[in-house]
Amino acid sequence: MLFNSLTFVVFFAIVLAGYWAIKSWQARKNLLLVASYIFYGAWNPPFALLLFATTALDFLLGAQIAAAKNPSARKAWMVASVTSNLSMLGFFKYGNFLLENFQWLLARAGVAYQPPHLDIFLPIGISFYTFHSLSYTLDVYRRVCEPTKSLRDFTLAVSFFPQLVAGPIVRAADFLPQLVTAPSLRAGQFAWGLLLMTLGMFQKIVLADTLLATSADAVFGYAGPLQTLDTWTGVLAFSGQIFFDFAGYSTCAIGAALCLGFHLKDNFRSPYAAIGFSDFWRRWHISLSTFLRDFLYIPLGGNRSGPARAAINLMIVMFIGGLWHGAAWTFVVWGLIHGIFLVIERGLTALCGDAAWTKNFVIKLLLGLGTYAVVCLAWVFFRATNFTAAAHLLGSMAGAGPKGEAILPTREILQVALVTAGLLLAHWNLRDTSIEAVVARMPRGLVIALWTLMLSAIILTQGNGNAFIYFQF
Amino acid sequence: MPSSISSFERTIPGLPWRSLALMAALLTLVATVAWEIRARTLGYTPVLNDTPDLWADWRERVKPDSIVIIGDSRALFDTDLDAMEQGLGQRPVQLALVGSCAYPILENLANDENFHGTVISSLIPLMWLAPPPAPPYQNSLKALKRYHSRNIAQRASHHLGMFLEEHLAFMKQEDLTLEQLLKRVEIPDRPSFHGPPPLPPYFQATERDRRTRMTETAAKPGPLQDRVKTGWLPLFTPPPPPSYVPPEAFAKFMGATIEQRFADTAAAVKKIQARGGKVVFVRFPVVGPLKEHEDKLTPKAGPWTRIINESGAAGIYFSDYPELIFDCPEWSHLSGTDSVEFTKRLVPHLKKALGR
Known part of the structure; x- marks a missing residue:
């Protein structure tokens, strides 16, 4: 969904009305989460699953990093998070680019190789949400933030619809604290x-x-x-x-x-x-x-x-x-x-x-x-x-x-x-x-x-x- | 815990925001109402924009045995869907597009394995033979792209947009947007500048089923009709070859592209025919200097005859039948009233061509 579309105007009005009408903070967060996935899924529903998979994996890896008893284990879990995130980014965004360059290198070495063209559809905003999610495990590893116990909160932090597809790259460490208590609107x-x-x-x-x-x-x-x-x-x-x-x-x-x-x-x-x-x-x-x-x-x-x-x-x-x-x-x-x-x-x-x-x-x-x-x-x-x-x-x-x-x-x-x-x-x-x-x-x-x-x-x-x-x- | 994750709060400028917001909303409403009144004063009415989304809506409704109208704006303006439904016993789907080369649409239908219906296609050779980089070809690709790739949010925006277009006269994407208004600012260009000719203004009314009629203002002599008329000759004149391509190379490229188009058209028609479908090409009425111009560049014995012969499709050339010769108020299209009568007279020819 684009900000500059009539759909967003209606969507945002409905979300705002619902969000401020609901008293319970937990229910409001649930509403925001659902709205964020609708915002993303309206573009291509199956890729919402990919977004959730990335998020859930980093949630689990963040917990593992925090629970690890020794530095090498912490590092291993952090490397697992970096590897999984960058692999997914690499596949969707750089798959064909890597193959083309591999082909070029082989050709320089005298090897004729024709790689198949991968018909990969780039999930919108993948570079942004991958970094949103990755920032969490990296910050947990750096002990900059504590791992959250709520998958819902972390999922919302990664997918919060205003910043989901084109930034800013909001770090979980900056956003998760804002989910602890219900925000109140200051004057104006x-x-x-x-x-x-x-x-x-x-x-x-x-x-x-x-x-x-x-x-x-x-x-x-x-x-x-x-x-x-x-x-x-x-x-x-x-x-x-x-x-x-x-x-x-x-x-x-x-x-x-x-x-x-x-x-x-x-x-x-x-x-x-x-x-x-x-x-x-x-x-x-x-x-x-x-x-x-x-x-x-x-x-x-x-x-x-x-x-x-x-x-x-x-x-x-x-x-x-x-x-x-x-x-x-x-x-x-x-x-x-x-x-x-x-x-x-x-x-x-x-x-x-x-x-x-x-x-x-x-x-x-x-x-x-x-x-x-x-x-x-x-x-x-x-x-x-x-x-x-x-x-x-x-x-x-x-x-x-x-x-x-x-x-x-x-x-x-x-x-x-x-x-x-x-x-x-x-x-x-x-x-x-x-x-x-x-x-x-x-x-x-x-x-x-x-x-x-x-x-x-x-x-x-x-x-x-x-x-x-x-x-x- | 580092300061970077301590609660960050943005500054809110200390102003009376409630009254500021209300005043801005009120003034915007006043400006919008004023602009709407101005648009209506200028003769605009609340009608739909013929967008790629609207086209895609109807492409989606094509059934295997549908009668489909494709082609340029003449097929869009000059065919009345009610009259055709009455005559052919089946309501056609209107897929003609303003300013388009319909070959990509024909190809799309030919590649649709389920489709074995009837295609009624306008054929203006200058448009049909437009090369892929040219705007007429791109217009068709744009519509097809929307058909293939639009998402849920775009569909919703389209329906909300249609609701607004049916109520607000100023929502004319081809005429009254900021971009189009700026284009009307006349500032002398450099002598070396060669831009594309301007497109005609909005002079049609489109309904939800894409039935499109010339507005009554455009059908009557006057400034709007003159503005539309004067636009046709430059638009129907092929642009000069680009300076960076040697003339021989350009001629060779164009020759090869046109030859390929003849072959591709024949192949697409035969593909549809092989599945039991039918294709009929129609040359819709054109008059005055525009007719002379088109006849000079592409006489009937030229591309028209070749496409009909090579493809094996039926062809109806308006000037071959006295009852199909109509006056076009702005040289290129029939008025709304005449389009109904023209369609009624076209139907028997279509029936004959289609063996109905």
């Missing part, structure tokens, strides 16, 4: 949740799908050479589209959870105002970057074994981070570009991190714009279907290559330019603050006007039920 919490949902829908339906997607799709889907202006417009459009699409989903999820009395952490904090790549990853898909930091980078040794080892660790993390997004080498290259810039940045920071000139506003602005430019260049690999297409696009952006076509009308170019300028301006204004702080200072009339404008634009757009980009990851 429900309405603020609705406003956040409106903002999220506006980002997805109006900004991503209506104002940016057409240009991005046209440019990335064009087979021939393009004029430099068109290519830049398409790339900027995609940089905005992916932000509004994904951040829109996270904002909706946070808002929906608030309406139900739950608190999810931010997943985005004005990422396009980042100064440098470390800053970018503290602001972009925060729940994934902290997951990879805590469960991969730090266990690998982090930066505890010197700069060289830290650089290798960073590259491993970004390699995995790229691959998490999709079973293609273009995603890996996207991750590695970020990894390389993270390593370079660390070196530069060590050299001149405390220099006075780095605090200068103009320098910070230029560094911020430079970061945004490189992030956009990396998006080319993320969105392009293959390396040849990516190379053509990058060549066109640099003004190289054959004379290309003008495929975008002026209106669309202006549309993308205005939305991109607005996006960058908004991120710079929100860079060191939060949306809550900004809204708290806003005149009431302006809050009403903006809320009305967003709702009206959503209605005017009528929505086309486009899936969120991150559903495929």
Whole structure:
């Protein structure tokens, strides 16, 4: 079920009404659990069984980790959890990719092997719920959280519908404590949740799908050479589209959870105002970057074994981070570009991190714009279907290559330019603050006007039920 | 226990949220009502959008012995389901699609092992021979994809959407969405820009069984009819070859694609015939400069005759029969009233072609 669908509007209204009408906290949790499985099963009912199997296995393994008497047994149960989760992810998401690469390697060795194409249907949101579930066993292993005795609570923590299929990746350790006692709504919490949902829908339906997607799709889907202006417009459009699409989903999820009395952490904090790549990853898909930091980078040794080892660790993390997004080498290259810039940045920071000139506003602005430019260049690999297409696009952006076509009308170019300028301006204004702080200072009339404008634009757009980009990851 | 799992609470801005929410809801309601009034003033009425979901609803209802109408918008506008039911003794399922190449639909029916019914297909050669990357072909694939893969949530949204469309005039996905309104903003393009021609505005009313009629406004001379008319010639003109493909290579590709389409069409028809089914191609009325344009690019002796000959299907070409020659108010489709009379006159020809 998509947030941006009429079905969800009705579904959410029914769930809200039932949830707040019921007195018993246990019954309310049962309702949320059933609603979450309906939310997921409405897409493809059999895969709800897979979701439950993953959850139940990690519940059992979490208990085994906690009950194990010696470190090696604890580790063995933790490895079993990691292996089972990653195997399932590997089969569904990377099965064909692994076979194709295996075939390629054999061909290099002179062995002709034609693997069967596995007709695997990717369960929606598998990368997200696998990490939701895995975070539990890893946190129990790290003794960060106690194992829960309630399978129902754990199942709800993994499948809680607002964050189930496209994040944020909410760790069981953050969510399970919220299931202990019935939440109460603070003043304004429900309405603020609705406003956040409106903002999220506006980002997805109006900004991503209506104002940016057409240009991005046209440019990335064009087979021939393009004029430099068109290519830049398409790339900027995609940089905005992916932000509004994904951040829109996270904002909706946070808002929906608030309406139900739950608190999810931010997943985005004005990422396009980042100064440098470390800053970018503290602001972009925060729940994934902290997951990879805590469960991969730090266990690998982090930066505890010197700069060289830290650089290798960073590259491993970004390699995995790229691959998490999709079973293609273009995603890996996207991750590695970020990894390389993270390593370079660390070196530069060590050299001149405390220099006075780095605090200068103009320098910070230029560094911020430079970061945004490189992030956009990396998006080319993320969105392009293959390396040849990516190379053509990058060549066109640099003004190289054959004379290309003008495929975008002026209106669309202006549309993308205005939305991109607005996006960058908004991120710079929100860079060191939060949306809550900004809204708290806003005149009431302006809050009403903006809320009305967003709702009206959503209605005017009528929505086309486009899936969120991150559903495929 | 680390602080990361201590109870985390989001900040709620300290504002009078109840009154803010009420005011925003009220103003949104006022804006929506104003927009609805404006839409009705502009001549829009609450009718269904012909979406891939609606198409999929009817594809699902095709029974093994159904009479199925496929093709482009002419088959959709020009056939009256009641008149055809009366004439043929069986209500047909309307599966024609606006702006589509119907070959993928024919292929889909041919590959449906259970289907041994009757296919009545509109055949405009320029549409039928559209290559797979072209929008007419993609329109059919989009509908088929929805038929094959829609889930429970999408079905529910479709039914809720239909309820709203039947009550709100502004819900016109092809005309009154923000995206479509923005397209109307006229800003000069670069001289080197060559975009696709604009699609015609919404000028039809669709019912739940996909019976589609031209609106009365479009059937009468006026700005809407002019807007629809002027759109046809660019839309029915094949686009120039892309600059990055050598002309010879493009011509070779198109030649091979068209040849393949002739062969595939014949194969699909024969597959249906082999199961006892029947296929009849119909060339629906077209008039004025659009008829001249189509006749020049694809004369009857060309693709039409070849498809009929190679496939072994029956063919009814409107201009061969004086009683089937009608005026099309905007050159391409019949008015709602004429579509009923046209269907009544078409039925005897269909009966003859189908051996009924």
